[in-house]
Amino acid sequence: MKGFGFRLENLRENAGYTKTELSKLLGFSPNVYGTYEREERSPSLDTVCKLSEIFNVSVDYLICGKDDSKHNYKDNRFENILQVIQYFKKHGIHSPFIADIDSWNGLPAEAFHDLEKFFYYVVYKYKTNKRNY
Structure with a gap:
């Protein structure tokens, strides 16, 4: 998932969330989300789907970086x-x-x-x- 962490970081910053807030929103301990942005850990498909909903982007955009109409x-x-x-x-x-x-x-x-x-x-x-x- 090359570039996944970079896309997550940009989406999070544009949405005004902290890493800790997103970890809590996803039901994780405070530092888990940061490991996704640093690409130290890959999220489950369920987590990718939740992130897609939170940021209102497609799963395809999160994983592959392919832009779509939902990215606005x-x-x-x-x-x-x-x-x-x-x-x-x-x-x-x-x-x-x-x-x-x-x-x-x-x-x-x-x-x-x-x-x-x-x-x-x-x-x-x-x-x-x-x-x-």
């Missing part, structure tokens, strides 16, 4: 945020908490991790329940 991650992330706000409005929340900058300011990292866990819990709960909501 900055614009996609902005568009995704706008879509999330539209989902809130669609369901009757016209001033979504996600856009309340003053409330986000000063929250500790633990609060963001708690919100992430709760979000995925709710997604799992409603996607595994066969009833329509």
